Amino acid sequence: NCSGVAVDNGGSNDVQWCFSQVKGAIDDDVAEADIISTVEFNHSGELLATGDKGGRVVIFQQEIENKSQPQCRSEYNVYSTFQSHEPEFDYLKSLEIEEKINKIRWLPQKNAAQFLLSTNDKTIKLWKISERDKRPEGYNLKEEDGRYIDPNTVTALRVPVFRPMDLMVEASPRRVFANAHTYHINSISINSDHETYLSADDLRINLWHQEITDRSFNIVDIKPANMEELTEVITAAEFHPHQCNTFVYSSSKGTIRLCDMRASALCDTHSKLFEEPEDPSNRSFFSEIISSISDVKFSHNGRYMMTRDYLSVKIWDLNMESRPVETYQVHEYLRNKLCSLYENDCIFDKFECCWNGNDSVVMTGSYNNFFRMFDRGQRRDVTLEASREGSKPQQVLKPRKVCADGKRKKDEISVDSLDFNKKILHTAWHPQDNVIAVATTNNLYIFQDKVN
Amino acid sequence: MINTTECAVDAQSLISISLRKIHNSRTQRGGIKLHKNLLVSYVLRNARQVYMNEKYAEIYRMQQYEEVMTVCNEIQELNPLDLAEDCEEQRGDCCGNGGVSEPASLCCALLPVSQLVAVQSAHMQPPSACSAPLSLQSDEVCKETEPSFYQSCCAEAYPVSNCEFSPVNNLHCNKTTVLDLDTHVVTTVENGYLHQDCCASLQQCCQGAQYSGKKRKVDFEYYISDIEEVPDFTPCKRAKFEDCSYANSEHLDTSNISNLISIFGSGFSGLVSRQADIEQALALNGQFCSKQALSSLGAMTRAIVAF
Numbered sequence: 154n155c156s157g158v159a160v161d162n163g164g165s166n167d168v169q170w171c172f173s174q175v176k177g178a179i180d181d182d183v184a185e186a187d188i189i190s191t192v193e194f195n196h197s198g199e200l201l202a203t204g205d206k207g208g209r210v211v212i213f214q215q216e217i218e219n220k221s222q223p224q225c226r227s228e229y230n231v232y233s234t235f236q237s238h239e240p241e242f243d244y245l246k247s248l249e250i251e252e253k254i255n256k257i258r259w260l261p262q263k264n265a266a267q268f269l270l271s272t273n274d275k276t277i278k279l280w281k282i283s284e285r286d287k288r289p290e291g292y293n294l295k296e297e298d299g300r301y302i303d304p305n306t307v308t309a310l311r312v313p314v315f316r317p318m319d320l321m322v323e324a325s326p327r328r329v330f331a332n333a334h335t336y337h338i339n340s341i342s343i344n345s346d347h348e349t350y351l352s353a354d355d356l357r358i359n360l361w362h363q364e365i366t367d368r369s370f371n372i373v374d375i376k377p378a379n380m381e382e383l384t385e386v387i388t389a390a391e392f393h394p395h396q397c398n399t400f401v402y403s404s405s406k407g408t409i410r411l412c413d414m415r416a417s418a419l420c421d422t423h424s425k426l427f428e429e430p431e432d433p434s435n436r437s438f439f440s441e442i443i444s445s446i447s448d449v450k451f452s453h454n455g456r457y458m459m460t461r462d463y464l465s466v467k468i469w470d471l472n473m474e475s476r477p478v479e480t481y482q483v484h485e486y487l488r489n490k491l492c493s494l495y496e497n498d499c500i501f502d503k504f505e506c507c508w509n510g511n512d513s514v515v516m517t518g519s520y521n522n523f524f525r526m527f528d529r530g531q532r533r534d535v536t537l538e539a540s541r542e543g544s545k546p547q548q549v550l551k552p553r554k555v556c557a558d559g560k561r562k563k564d565e566i567s568v569d570s571l572d573f574n575k576k577i578l579h580t581a582w583h584p585q586d587n588v589i590a591v592a593t594t595n596n597l598y599i600f601q602d603k604v605n
Numbered sequence: 606m607i608n609t610t611e612c613a614v615d616a617q618s619l620i621s622i623s624l625r626k627i628h629n630s631r632t633q634r635g636g637i638k639l640h641k642n643l644l645v646s647y648v649l650r651n652a653r654q655v656y657m658n659e660k661y662a663e664i665y666r667m668q669q670y671e672e673v674m675t676v677c678n679e680i681q682e683l684n685p686l687d688l689a690e691d692c693e694e695q696r697g698d699c700c701g702n703g704g705v706s707e708p709a710s711l712c713c714a715l716l717p718v719s720q721l722v723a724v725q726s727a728h729m730q731p732p733s734a735c736s737a738p739l740s741l742q743s744d745e746v747c748k749e750t751e752p753s754f755y756q757s758c759c760a761e762a763y764p765v766s767n768c769e770f771s772p773v774n775n776l777h778c779n780k781t782t783v784l785d786l787d788t789h790v791v792t793t794v795e796n797g798y799l800h801q802d803c804c805a806s807l808q809q810c811c812q813g814a815q816y817s818g819k820k821r822k823v824d825f826e827y828y829i830s831d832i833e834e835v836p837d838f839t840p841c842k843r844a845k846f847e848d849c850s851y852a853n854s855e856h857l858d859t860s861n862i863s864n865l866i867s868i869f870g871s872g873f874s875g876l877v878s879r880q881a882d883i884e885q886a887l888a889l890n891g892q893f894c895s896k897q898a899l900s901s902l903g904a905m906t907r908a909i910v911a912f
Contacts, residue, residue, distance in 0.1 A: 251635035274635060336639055355639045386640045405640055438619055438655075441647035445640075495648065496622055501641050 168587055169603040170550045172543055174228055176213070177596035179541070189592040191579055195259035195267065198583040201229055201590055202269060203597055204254025208238040210271055210324075212282065213597075229599055233282050235324040238273040250275050256341050258350070260363070268327070270350065274337040277352055279328035279363065287315040333359050333369045340390045346397040353390035353402060360414075372420045373402060373412065388503075389449045396455065403460055407431075407444035409469065427458075427469050429476045439491045439500060447503035452512040453584075459515055461506040464488060466517050466527065481527040481534065484519050486557035486568045499573045507582045518577025521566065522593050523553055539577060539591045539598040549603060616656035623649045 178187060186207025193202050201213040214232035241250040251274055260268040266283040291313040294302050336355035343350045351372070352359050358373035373390075377383055385406040393399035398414045410423035431440065443463040451458045457478075460467050464485060467477035483504075487494060494500040499520070506517040518524045519536070527534045536553045543550055556565040579592040587602035623645050630637050630645075667673065 246636075248636040249634055253635075337635070383639075383643060386643060388640065405643060438616075438648050438651045440651075442644045445644060492619070495619075498626075501644065 170537060170587075170589075170600045171603045172545065172548045172550065172598070173588070173601045174599040175541070175544055175596055176211075176229075176231075176599075183595045187595040189579060189595060189597060190253050190255060191257050192581045192590050192592045192597065193257045193259060193269075194581050194583055194590065195269075196261055196584060198585055198588065200232065200259070200267060201581070201599075202257045202259070203590075203592065204237065204257050204271060205595075206251075206253040208236055208240070208252030208254060208273065210235055210237045210254060210257065210269075210280070212322075233322040233324050235280070237271045237278060237280065237326075238276065241275070243275075255338055258341050258343050260343060261347055263347075270341050270343065272338050272341050272352065275331065275334055277330040277338070277341060277361075278326050279330070280324050281327045282322060282324045285321045285323060286318060288318045289313045290316045328363070328366050330361055330366050330369070333361075336386075339388060340402075342391040342400065344392045344397050345395055349397075351390055351392060351400060353387050355386040358387065358390050358400075358402060358420075370418070372414065372418070374419065374421060375404075388446050391449055391451055391458075394451050394453060394455045401449055401451070401458060403446035403449040405445040406441070407446055407462060409446065409449060409458065409460060411471065425471070425474050427474045427477075429467070435488075437491060439495055442495070442500050443491065448505040450506060450508060452508050453510065454512055457512065459506050459508065461504050461517055463500060463502075463504075466506055466515060468515070468529065479529060481515070481525075483517055483525055484555070486555055487520075490568065494573070497573065499576070502576055502578060504577075505579050507580055509582045509587070510585045516580050516582060516589065518580055518591070520573050520576050521571040522575040522577055523555075524577045524580060524591055537600075539593050539596075539600075544598075547603070550600065616652040616659070619648060619652040620656070623652065 177189075178184075184207075186205060186209075188206040189203050190206055191202075191204040194200070195202070199215050201215075203211050203213075205211075210233075211231060212233045213229035215229050216227040237254055238252040240252045242248070243250055253273055254271050255274065256270075256272050258270045260270065260279075262268075266281050269280050269282070271278055271280060290297065291311050293307055293310055293313075294304060296302060330352070334352065334354040334357065336357070338352055338354045340353040341350060342353075348363060350361055350363060352361065352369075353373075356374065356376040357371055359369040360372045361369045373387070375385070375387060385404045385408075388403050388405055390400060390402035393401075399411065400414070400420075401409050401411045403409045407428065409427040411425040411427070412420035413424045414420060416422070416424060431444065446460045446462050448461040449458055456471060458469050458471065460469065460477075461483075464487060465483055466481045468479040468481075470478045491500060504518050506515060508515055513530050514526055514528050516524060516526045522539045523536050524539065525534060525536050536555070537550045538553050551564075554562075554565045555571070556562065556567050559567075561567050575593060577591055577593060581590045583589065589600050591598045591600065626645050627642055630642055
């Protein structure tokens with residue numbers, strides 16, 4: 154058992170994860186609209202955005218470090234809350250379009266304002282989040298309350314000036330990218346060129362310019378001529394962090410395709426196909442389901458990518474297509490429970506995964522509010538829990554262990570005791586620091602490493 | 606080879622669970638989820654393969670010609686006219702409704718559940734009666750009295766199938782195997798022709814036929830378990846392979862709920878190796894009525910046309 158996860162920071166300090174904060178309602182009765190559906194740090198890590206099933210976006214901001222309390226990092230407090238998407242109804246198809254936020258992606262910051270893309274099943278929106286901490290005062294023709302002054306009564310002129318005011322954070326929709334997806338959008342990814350981004354649904358990937366809403370280019374289309382011949386769908390897509398011509402998309406068949414936009418306008422033909430042959434001894438009724446990839450993420454350095462399928466996390470070297478370079482079992486003890494998990498639909502849960510800032514550790518969620526970290530260099534892994542019980546400030550998280558066979562040791566949890574309603578699907582890692590955001594059903598936990 | 610010992614779950618229950626999931630997905634908020642339904646169809650295919658393998662093995666063991674012929678005769682005695690037809694209330698072409706330029710099978714998945722019509726096995730009813738059909742819907746909906754939910758087809762003027770033992774004719778028959786979710790019996794019906802008949806008599810029927818089991822809860826758990834009885838009751842008709850359904854894909858949009866439970870042939874055919882199926886069937890032909898044997902597998906040889 155390891156007590157923590159070592160971070161390759163030159164030294165060999167073991168990292169101990171401590172509780173920092175938890176956001177969200179305490180009561181067990183979870184309102185469906187409050188279910189968190191996406192979590193994302195911005196590029197500096199100062200802002201943390203969450204989206205929920207009710208179509209709302211909540212942005213937390215890390216306060217400037219509190220110098221009087223050096224032992225803890227600063228906290229994240231609510232910065233802005235806004236309704237990003239509303240439920241819609243497609244009258245043509247008699248279909249309701251959910252307002253659930255599927256993904257949020259931050260744009261690199263160019264000026265004082267922050268921009269993010271948020272998407273539901275059908276529509277992507279560009280939001281501008283800006284601060285207003287001063288306001289003009291001293292108009293000649295307008296009172297402070299807005300009433301107009303009769304020009305005839307004005308005897309002297311003055312120059313209006315800006316005066317400080319209480320900080321106000323405004324979110325305004327700047328662009329709406331709609332009507333480009335027939336199927337459900339599962340991914341958005343911003344290109345390193347800072348001008349374009351892609352959006353992917355089950356069968357197609359579109360390329361957009363951030364400024365242009367009435368036009369998008371289709372770059373991948375895997376829809377068969379006859380839908381009855383459909384065998385796979387696109388499950389996730391992402392641009393390479395540095396190469397603006399390269400992107401990958403994963404499929405429900407467990408394959409990843411790397412495409413080069415320079416090769417042709419339509420990237421149906423991949424440049425590389427990453428696929429690991431199936432182990433025939435593991436064949437089951439559910440082989441196709443558990444091999445479906447639920448998330449794909451490039452490493453920050455752009456040399457690797459990570460994929461998540463139902464039971465494992467795999468690290469792929471972009472130069473080797475035949476098999477992953479590393480495979481980590483997230484919860485192998487579930488392999489014998491697949492039929493139950495199929496019945497209760499848990500087998501369809503889409504877990505995400507993330508890299509830490511220097512690509513040495515990867516993290517992903519599991520059930521019972523457990524989440525797992527895998528240290529690639531040290532070849533160690535740890536299971537931690539996001540729960541209210543472990544929520545005293547600075548309380549160090551105790552590693553958990555699941556007992557797969559019948560011989561349960563003290564402090565271990567048996568597989569049958571796991572709560573499959575408590576699942577951690579969305580996690581995010583601060584781009585530079587050891588700060589992580591872990592979303593349970595309707596709560597957001599923030600953990601950080603213990604600073605000694 | 607699929608490891609079937611996992612979880613002590615058998616293929617039949619998996620099939621029923623999967624069908625229920627696909628059915629439920631039609632009423633879920635946000636529209637049908639293509640990815641999930643595709644994965645469910647894979648489970649269906651896998652379970653079907655296991656089930657068919659088991660059945661083939663079982664049939665192969667019963668190699669005696671008289672035994673099989675006896676069964677065939679018993680089946681012949683059953684009135685092949687006692688077949689229900691699945692009809693769908695015509696609320697316009699589903700493609701027109703949806704405005705989606707998808708193939709018919711895809712369109713029909715997008716139809717509101719209220720347009721689904723259940724199938725009644727004539728095996729349970731006198732041949733000429735207007736059988737009360739079944740609702741595939743939940744309890745709540747079952748309680749509705751709107752007759753459009755319940756349509757029946759008088760089992761009259763059904764052409765006697767001359768396809769039983771004729772492979773040639775079979776290839777041109779438009780057959781659909783349907784599951785009666787209420788009586789848990791699998792029947793194979795001739796598709797296009799019956800459908801037209803059904804529609805003609807539909808108007809008369811649906812007024813009169815009151816579904817006695819309106820409040821009966823659709824129980825997905827059991828209908829598959831009764832499949833074992835099927836060989837005894839299913840008329841000796843050739844199980845429809847995918848070829849038939851393809852030949853009739855243009856009928857799909859006007860027929861049925863057969864899109865819901867009209868299984869495995871036209872949906873996600875990329876999953877199914879038609880050739881392998883036919884070869885398997887022919888391999889077991891031998892001296893006895895393979896079609897009869899295979900017709901009993903009809904229920905298991907289809908996938909859900911969900912999209």
